[in-house]
Amino acid sequence: MSEQKCCCGPGTKIQIKGKNANRCNDSSVDTNDNSQKNIMTTTAKLQTADILGNIGVRLGYRRSNYAVMPGIYKIGNPDQDSLVLVTSNYKLTFDSLRCELTELNAWILVLDTNGVNVWCAAGKGTFGTDELISKINRTGLKNIVSHNKLILPQLGAPGVCAHEVLQKTGFKVIYGPVYARDIKKFIADGFKKTPEMSTVTFTLKERLAVIPVDLILSWKITFLILIAVAAAGILNSGQLLKAAEKEFALSGSQGASVQFIFFHSLIKQIAIDFMPYLGSIIAGCAAVPILLPYLPFRAFSLKGTICGAIWSLIIINAYNLTLIPAIAKFLIITSISAYFAMNFTGATTFTSQSGTEFEVKKSFRPILLFFISGVVLNILLTFKIL
Amino acid sequence: MTLRYIEQTIKLELNKEKCAGCGMCISVCPHKVFEMREKKAEIIDRGACMECGACKKNCPARAIEVKSGVGCAQAIINGMLNGTEPNCDCGCDKPGTKNNCC
Numbered sequence: 001m002s003e004q005k006c007c008c009g010p011g012t013k014i015q016i017k018g019k020n021a022n023r024c025n026d027s028s029v030d031t032n033d034n035s036q037k038n039i040m041t042t043t044a045k046l047q048t049a050d051i052l053g054n055i056g057v058r059l060g061y062r063r064s065n066y067a068v069m070p071g072i073y074k075i076g077n078p079d080q081d082s083l084v085l086v087t088s089n090y091k092l093t094f095d096s097l098r099c100e101l102t103e104l105n106a107w108i109l110v111l112d113t114n115g116v117n118v119w120c121a122a123g124k125g126t127f128g129t130d131e132l133i134s135k136i137n138r139t140g141l142k143n144i145v146s147h148n149k150l151i152l153p154q155l156g157a158p159g160v161c162a163h164e165v166l167q168k169t170g171f172k173v174i175y176g177p178v179y180a181r182d183i184k185k186f187i188a189d190g191f192k193k194t195p196e197m198s199t200v201t202f203t204l205k206e207r208l209a210v211i212p213v214d215l216i217l218s219w220k221i222t223f224l225i226l227i228a229v230a231a232a233g234i235l236n237s238g239q240l241l242k243a244a245e246k247e248f249a250l251s252g253s254q255g256a257s258v259q260f261i262f263f264h265s266l267i268k269q270i271a272i273d274f275m276p277y278l279g280s281i282i283a284g285c286a287a288v289p290i291l292l293p294y295l296p297f298r299a300f301s302l303k304g305t306i307c308g309a310i311w312s313l314i315i316i317n318a319y320n321l322t323l324i325p326a327i328a329k330f331l332i333i334t335s336i337s338a339y340f341a342m343n344f345t346g347a348t349t350f351t352s353q354s355g356t357e358f359e360v361k362k363s364f365r366p367i368l369l370f371f372i373s374g375v376v377l378n379i380l381l382t383f384k385i386l
Numbered sequence: 387m388t389l390r391y392i393e394q395t396i397k398l399e400l401n402k403e404k405c406a407g408c409g410m411c412i413s414v415c416p417h418k419v420f421e422m423r424e425k426k427a428e429i430i431d432r433g434a435c436m437e438c439g440a441c442k443k444n445c446p447a448r449a450i451e452v453k454s455g456v457g458c459a460q461a462i463i464n465g466m467l468n469g470t471e472p473n474c475d476c477g478c479d480k481p482g483t484k485n486n487c488c
Contacts, residue, residue, distance in 0.1 A: 123438065123456055157414035158454065175413050175444075191414065200388055200416035298392045300459070321394035345460030348389070351461075352437040353455030353472060355392035360462045373482065 036138060042073045042094075044102040050095055057092055058209060060216040066091045067115030072139040076105035080146040083187065085176075086132065087153065088113040097153075100180045104187075107144065109134055122159030129161045134179050136169045151176045151183075151191075154198060202349045207289045210347045214285045218340060225277045225336075232382045233270040240265045277314040280333040283307040284340025289347075298355075301363035304341025308334035324377060324386055331374030335367045342367075390476035400429050403448035410427065411450060438480030 046054075046267040057066045070089045075098060084107045087097050094110060111131045113121035133151075136142075152160060154175045162173035177186050177197035186193060202207035244262035248255065255261075287307045288300065295303040312333040316326045342363060380386040398419065400411075407425040417434040420427045420441065427449075439454025455472055465472035 122440075123454075142428065154414060154440075155416065157440040160443070162410065162444050163446045177422060178416060196416060198413065199418055293389055298390065342459045345391075346390075346397055346456070346460050348457070349438050350389050350434075351457030352396055353389045353457050354395035354397065354437060354453070356457045356459050357462050357472070358392055358395045360459050360466070364463070364466075 016035045040073045069114035073108040078105040088118045097180045119155040128159035200349045229274045280336040284337040288341040299359045301342040302339040304338035309339025328377035331370045335370035398418045399451040406408045413438040427435045
């Protein structure tokens with residue numbers, strides 16, 4: 001189980017093709033400084049390509065390379081009194097901000113977070129004090145606006161030290177709402193947040209949105225299991241061959257060839273054998289996130305064990321397994337489900353590092369032990385030792 | 387329904403004597419851990435803390451202590467395997483390294 005998955009989305013150094021970054025020479029601001037040339041234009045309206053891109057990135061396509069050019073953008077017709085909103089250069093984040101800004105004239109200061117969303121980038125420090133100060137200076141923000149207020153997304157706060165920014169640049173950081181959807185209300189209410197606007201949620205809809213990527217990122221393990229199942233199937237295919245020969249003989253040598261019948265039944269057998277394990281990955285990567293608030297225990301690995309155990313009971317029943325194969329299935333299915341459920345901690349919005357560390361230290365060995373014992377049992381069964 | 391995680395490990399501390407009552411911690415906390423009481427911040431729900439570190443980073447009075455980090459099992463397993471601190475980067479933030487994680 002050496003799948004290297006990152007909890008916090010993309011992190012590669014990216015090369016941006018300034019697709020969305022239409023450079024703009026027209027302006028209503030001062031022209032005697034450098035900052036002028038660097039202003040880019042954007043709109044509140046998403047194009048079809050943006051929407052398709054957003055769907056793609058949710059499925060893992062171009063996920064580590066989905067970025068916009070960092071720098072200063074104008075939306076609408078901002079002037080020197082207009083608000084400055086700060087965000088990351090992950091395109092999904094940038095798009096969700098700008099589409100909330102209809103009928104608003106504002107500046108958007110995009111920090112270079114290597115195409116990572118605000119919260120994760122703040123955790124890594126790339127959405128941070130130094131980057132903010134550097135972008136303020138490099139864009140010549142002081143010459144673009146006459147006030148000193150910056151509105152940052154609240155989730156940028158783990159990376160940014162507001163009083164240090166004030167001290168070093170004169171700009172006052174105001175932490176806005178968690179979600180871009182509340183930004184207009186926040187502005188209209190004179191920068192006041194309700195407790196709800198300050199609180200991060202993890203609703204069913206939000207959980208569903210992260211499942212596809214989790215499933216797709218598990219493909220390496222899924223593929224390895226498929227290979228193992230196929231290998232075991234081929235090793236045990238003697239009976240299938242005999243059955244195929246029998247069927248061919250019964251058809252009076254008139255029907256499909258022995259090879260065809262054999263191949264067909266082998267594929268079918270591998271699919272049947274693979275189903276329990278595919279299900280265990282779905283249990284950990286999808287069932288646990290969906291049922292998260294309803295499953296008992298705080299530890300995700302235990303939630304995964306429950307879903308895995310239920311799935312293995314269904315399989316044992318459906319496949320009419322005898323004791324030893326049933327134990328083998330149970331051990332492998334629950335350990336896979338527990339492992340993937342535990343990894344889901346990285347996609348959540350409420351797990352602490354100390355808690356996750358505690359969970360990993362307690363669960364990692366039992367999961368490994370379950371998995372290895374299950375695999376050993378299966379190998380013994382495959383070679384007819386048991 | 388509010389989701390909660392393992393609570394007994396959380397070590398968030400607020401020094402009320404240092405607290406100047408600016409309310410910054412309340413503004414940045416994503417889980418309503420703090421509340422203003424008698425012009426000072428108070429921890430009202432330590433167990434909801436996810437150790438993001440926003441409060442500590444933005445407290446001008448340096449009244450808050452918390453070890454911030456990522457609540458991600460994969461990051462912790464990576465740290466265990468590589469003998470480093472938990473990290474979410476998988477080395478892919480460094481230019482030139484192959485991105486096999488995110």
